[in-house]
């Protein structure tokens with residue numbers, strides 16, 4: 001999604017803005033631009049494609065200035081062209097924008113009748129013209145922005161500069177993330193703190209509706225025209241470690257980080273083979289009362305939620321529903337008393353999940369319902385964590401690869417902790433069961449390390465996928481969501497069309513697709529469904545399908561003609577989905593590398609989906 005970086009300093013900040021944009025590249029974008037104020041002029045460069053194109057243009061034009069804004073654009077309104085790239089200029093005003101101005105057409109019509117000429121197809125350009133127009137009635141840039149904000153409908157974060165205000169950067173947060181990086185004698189803004197980490201580890205997280213004015217030495221935040229206090233948060237080094245190290249791609253590094261990430265995530269909640277007394281202790285009363293869980297999430301996080309549903313029902317006898325946030329939010333859901341509404345999100349900023357959460361809260365208030373909201377999230381400072389009653393952090397560290405890996409498996413670990421916690425409070429699981437599952441959970445990092453040893457074998461198999469157009473993933477029980485996740489991973493980074501199915505559904509349609517050109521990936525842990533799964537494998541083989549089986553080392557499934565088996569270490573069946581995530585991630589990764597795609601930043605996708 002789009003990224004914003006801006007700053008006001010004493011030194012030339014063009015390099016800082018470009019470096020910031022590079023650090024936002026992982027979010028996905030298709031063009032980039034930058035504007036600086038220098039001696040009463042706006043200096044602007046915009047380029048389609050990668051930030052290096054913009055960097056070269058800025059170097060060639062020798063642009064410099066100590067006040068500026070920069071942007072990576074992920075096209076929503078208008079194609080990825082230079083004219084549509086931000087910043088947009090009207091008179092002496094330059095604007096960068098993340099999000100969507102929903103009423104832009106109406107505003108554009110009004111501005112055109114006032115004589116404003118549009119040079120792009122974007123929704124953003126209306127903001128530049130509106131601020132320019134508002135400056136006819138006030139000399140203050142801050143005041144002009146305050147006059148414009150009520151006219152804008154939608155979700156947005158803005159960075160705004162003006163030639164007559166060479167020491168002033170105005171920023172607005174309304175529905176799209178924005179942080180202020182606090183420097184010494186200089187201040188910055190960004191849509192993601194990662195962009196500013198080379199400069200500062202001190203951040204102010206703006207809240208919805210905040211308008212801020214930054215100068216080199218001051219930061220003022222206003223709500224409805226009133227000055228408000230916003231705390232400065234200092235980040236520690238673990239949050240800020242986001243380099244690729246010795247790995248070729250972030251995704252591979254993040255796959256290999258999973259044993260440690262799981263260890264970190266479970267350590268925060270466990271004391272030996274027991275849950276810590278203080279783990280989510282402030283939610284004990286709420287957990288005791290809940291009658292069901294409703295999970296809301298998108299994409300990979302949704303798959304994690306699907307697995308948690310099996311766990312809730314099997315382990316603690318608690319009904320659990322899971323729904324994709326973009327559907328949930330638009331179907332007038334009935335909000336039910338004594339329900340735990342659980343948002344799962346790596347970023348904590350996903351527009352649909354956040355909107356669903358806010359809608360749930362609004363409906364619950366209007367009907368005086370007693371509900372609890374909670375986030376499982378990888379970003380402690382995210383909107384979702386701040387806006388829910390309780391949160392449980394996945395301690396995966398920054399995930400840069402667009403395809404989620406360690407965020408997913410740590411979500412599973414966190415969900416298991418939550419299920420054990422709720423079952424313990426509600427007394428629907430015995431202390432022995434809890435302690436056995438925790439003992440098995442402690443083994444997971446080591447089992448993941450052993451599973452990663454299969455990397456070369458999986459690399460060899462991935463060569464058989466390179467020329468394929470389609471692929472099926474099959475699993476049963478908690479490995480049905482892993483089949484969905486495998487298909488999602490493969491399609492998003494290798495661009496091979498892939499579908500995940502519950503293996504029991506094979507006969508109800510997808511079997512028609514199976515021929516000798518169709519690779520079928522099977523997830524075969526040693527659980528109650530293994531024999532049924534073996535029958536499904538026979539059905540595929542009888543139709544000439546080629547099987548790629550990730551199977552428990554004691555499953556009895558062996559390699560043979562058109563059946564390639566990779567052995568996975570034996571694991572407690574309940575926790576197996578965490579382990580079987582590794583082979584599907586490695587397979588997708590290697591296929592994508594062999595096909596020469598942009599693994600960390602696949603086409604058309606964004607890391608943090610902050611628009612719907």
Ligand code: F6R
Nearest residue numbers: 299300301345346347350403404
């Ligand atoms: C796929 C992937 C996405 C995200 C989805 C939700 O690999 O990463 O499907 O899971 O966009 O994002 P979060 O978890 O940040 O809410």
